[in-house]
Amino acid sequence: MNLEDVAKRAKVSTATVSRVLNDVGLVKSSTRARVLKAVRELNYHPNLHARTLAGGKNRTLGMVVSNLENPFFLDIFRALEAEAHRHKYEVVVANTDYRPQRLLASVHNMMGRRPAGLAMIVSEMEPSLMDELAGANIPVVVYDVGATKPNITNIRVNYGKGMEKMARYLHDLGHRRMAFVGHHTSLGPLSVRKKSFVDMMAALTPEIEFTTMVETDSPAGGRQAVRRILASGFRPTAVMCVNDYMAIGVLRELRDQGLSVPGDVSVTGFDNISLAEFTIPTLTTAHIPREKIGKLIFETLVPEQGRGTETSQEILIDPVLMVRESTGPCKAN
Amino acid sequence: MNLEDVAKRAKVSTATVSRVLNDVGLVKSSTRARVLKAVRELNYHPNLHARTLAGGKNRTLGMVVSNLENPFFLDIFRALEAEAHRHKYEVVVANTDYRPQRLLASVHNMMGRRPAGLAMIVSEMEPSLMDELAGANIPVVVYDVGATKPNITNIRVNYGKGMEKMARYLHDLGHRRMAFVGHHTSLGPLSVRKKSFVDMMAALTPEIEFTTMVETDSPAGGRQAVRRILASGFRPTAVMCVNDYMAIGVLRELRDQGLSVPGDVSVTGFDNISLAEFTIPTLTTAHIPREKIGKLIFETLVPEQGRGTETSQEILIDPVLMVRESTGPCKAN
DNA sequence: AATCTTTTTGAAAGCGCTCCCATAGCTGAA
DNA sequence: TTCAGCTATGGGAGCGCTTTCAAAAAGATT
Structure with missing residues (x-):
């Protein structure tokens, strides 16, 4: 099931189908309707791999975290994902369980996916990895780890x-x-x-x-x-x-x-x-405002049109004390 | 950074580089060493999209869950992922938050990724989606939902x-x-x-x-x-x-x-x-044995060599009562 | 040294898409 | 009627890889 099948069924060229699917360029509305009909009838879904390969673009972001089981990381993931979806981006996560071995594998896998950006929310970063990431040609955000590097934005929590x-x-x-x-x-x-x-x-x-x-x-x-x-x-x-x-x-x-x-x-x-x-x-x-962090990550990885991509920056967040029942005056002598 | 760059640096053809990277075919060990050296020096990571496109294969599985925040789903994901990693597969998850809208978007996104298999651990499946999945040409596992369909394995919990x-x-x-x-x-x-x-x-x-x-x-x-x-x-x-x-x-x-x-x-x-x-x-x-379920999912999606792919099957799991402190004799009159 | 194997390599055809460029319709003005 | 000036379409190259097929290189055999 590919573009050509759709094109054939709609009696147009693949170029036209592509135009319709991406909503770009002029297409007569009757033609558009015909194409969409064919798409629906064939239950066609564009091959994302071919898309990225041809277009050179990618609307998915990568995210690597240390421990998805800890709600802290999960919350950041969800916040990033929510923001991403709002802009028609997708997020794929990888979990390392604090294992350097896994970290490396995950990062390499991510690089292979050629994401639009990569967020590293891991504690076990190593300098050499940081260098590798700085060299990779995509926007990278790291969470609170390592020294500031060119091409890498660092979100720090105090x-x-x-x-x-x-x-x-x-x-x-x-x-x-x-x-x-x-x-x-x-x-x-x-x-x-x-x-x-x-x-x-x-x-x-x-x-x-x-x-x-x-x-x-x-x-x-x-x-x-x-x-x-x-x-x-x-x-x-x-x-x-x-x-x-x-x-x-x-x-x-x-x-x-x-x-x-x-x-x-x-x-x-x-x-x-x-x-x-x-x-x-x-x-x-x-x-620690995970919501805000997620949003910040997105904004950094996908810079708005117009605003130039910063080469590197540093963002600092202050934790706020929340007093509840688990603490009280010391009664011991 | 692509295969050709590596090939040039190692003074071989792209075909040879490919052979080395995929560990198939005969390659003289001295050549292999030269290629690996070039790969390392260039910090090259194969483009996964091009790979899937060319090879027609894909070592990533898709998984759609209703609520990743609920540890139940997360555990299944982690179990599946662990099993997948053991076999050099990757898993990408999508979260629906019980929203049918998101479900549809997630599934379509997954189909676009052409995964080796798809696991649907969601409560909000609709019959029409089941039909669509049965029609898609990949192994599908659904968790405890809907009627048995050809091409779809159903893992049921009693x-x-x-x-x-x-x-x-x-x-x-x-x-x-x-x-x-x-x-x-x-x-x-x-x-x-x-x-x-x-x-x-x-x-x-x-x-x-x-x-x-x-x-x-x-x-x-x-x-x-x-x-x-x-x-x-x-x-x-x-x-x-x-x-x-x-x-x-x-x-x-x-x-x-x-x-x-x-x-x-x-x-x-x-x-x-x-x-x-x-x-x-x-x-x-x-x-409910999430560990076992994750394993089962993998085995179903990636049938072992030799064993033929079942067209459809049904797996039933029995919950086991775990009595702890939160229950006791009724003291009310 | 000549020939036959066997091992090792390269050339090139796709995979399914996007996008540039050229061509084909069409509209209306001359 | 003709042609400029559009708008709508199609052709085809190319994205980075895998894989077949054929050719080259290296050994083996006589």
């Missing part, structure tokens, strides 16, 4: 400041023995949050700080972290999590261990995913 | 039986005033669950049954449903949810209304998503 606000808030509530729960320590944007925590603790309550890193970014990871902390003998009055998704597991495990939140322990997350309003207790967190 | 087990279990605990919470009533597989509930109630405890349908498949939807039920004056001792994802909101709202679970009200979900072990209390549900 995690440091967010963590600082959070730590200060807990400190003001009287908390001194705090623990930090994270995953995949070594990765850029994640280590920023951890470092920020460690620095704050050093400044606020020297020598009292505990950091756990587990292998998975999930509630199960959060649960495991709590077990580790308690097994070590450390009894924090507050636990700060690298994100909300892990905090869900932290809340659950604390309860399993007979500790009440926020009575015995305060818990904070990060991201403000929608589930944060459904946990018991609801979760104190820092809001 | 929701009716699952709901029956669940209702009977609650009945045995003494519950009589039960409510059902769902969304998008009219859609096939969803209405099965509802109908099953209604039928069971009719058999077990005639005239005491309450059904709410809200617009979104999400915790927020679950919350809204509880508000509606309570606003109506009905005081159920058990709430059965169409899935776990909505049950999360139900649990939260019941607590907000001062009702304890399972003390005052028992709650059940369906699917056994991993979050069901992290809610407070943990959620009684029915397990």
Whole structure:
């Protein structure tokens, strides 16, 4: 089933069918009707591959994320997709599960698809990959990772400041023995949050700080972290999590261990995913505007007509503290 | 950057480069090395569109789901993807948000991509679309929807039986005033669950049954449903949810209304998503093996060499009851 | 050294589309 | 009637690849 079949049936040339389908150039309305009829009757759908190949254009964007299971990433994907659909673009995602191996494979696959733009929302970027991307001839947006590179726009979230606000808030509530729960320590944007925590603790309550890193970014990871902390003998009055998704597991495990939140322990997350309003207790967190980020990504990857494509830029976003039920005054002596 | 550039640099023909890249045909090892070197130096990635166009083959599968935000769908996607990657296939997903409009657009987009196979995990299928898919010349799998069609494999979950087990279990605990919470009533597989509930109630405890349908498949939807039920004056001792994802909101709202679970009200979900072990209390549900379903989808879409492609078949899966903390004996008088 | 194999390579024809360029209708003015 | 000036169409090259077919190169055999 191809253009020629349609052309034959409508008794026109393939050029005309193409014109009708793309709504470009002049076509007599009677001819157009005939073509559309043939298209419908044959249940024809243009071969996208041939289209991109011939036209050199592509209305699909690529997006690579670390963990689609974490609602944070999913939300960004959905926001980008919504914006894309509004402009008749499509988005194809790839998930890496924080595995560098997969990252590479995904990026290469994406490059093979020759997308109109590529968004990298991953924590495990490597400098060499950044170089490769800068060399690829398409617009690239990266999320909060690595140094600024020519041809690559960087959307940054001020995690440091967010963590600082959070730590200060807990400190003001009287908390001194705090623990930090994270995953995949070594990765850029994640280590920023951890470092920020460690620095704050050093400044606020020297020598009292505990950091756990587990292998998975999930509630199960959060649960495991709590077990580790308690097994070590450390009894924090507050636990700060690298994100909300892990905090869900932290809340659950604390309860399993007979500790009440926020009575015995305060818990904070990060991201403000929608589930944060459904946990018991609801979760104190820092809001990161995924909606806005998704939109920003689209605007960067598909620059509006007229406005020239920036070579590279940097966008900074500030997290906003959202206080809910999971945090309260420190009651420990 | 194309095959010819590589060929020129390696001083061979494009045919040879192609042979090396696809690992077919005989190529002298010294030549192969030269080609690979050129590929590396140019950072070349084959144009997938040209590949599919020329080769007529495609190693990517399409998948359309109703709500990627619901972990149930995401799990199936991830299972399918894992299996696909194992066989060097890729998966591209499209999300419909239960909107027929989007469904159509997604399917057409997929057809344009000429995937090796298409999996439809959507509740909002229409017969006409089924016909169109049966006519398309690719393997199609649909999840639990519509009548069996030639050329289309149907993976069915015995929701009716699952709901029956669940209702009977609650009945045995003494519950009589039960409510059902769902969304998008009219859609096939969803209405099965509802109908099953209604039928069971009719058999077990005639005239005491309450059904709410809200617009979104999400915790927020679950919350809204509880508000509606309570606003109506009905005081159920058990709430059965169409899935776990909505049950999360139900649990939260019941607590907000001062009702304890399972003390005052028992709650059940369906699917056994991993979050069901992290809610407070943990959620009684029915397990649906997403892992297995993902695998099954792959095997159906990409039939192994040798085994002939079945024209159409039907696969049936039985849910398994998972009793956790959210259900208990009815204490009401 | 001549001939026959076998291995290795290249030339070129598509794959299904877009888009440029040329041609064919048509309208109305001269 | 003729021709400029449109509007509508068709022809065909080319997008980057795979794949067949044939030819060249390299060994093997006598």
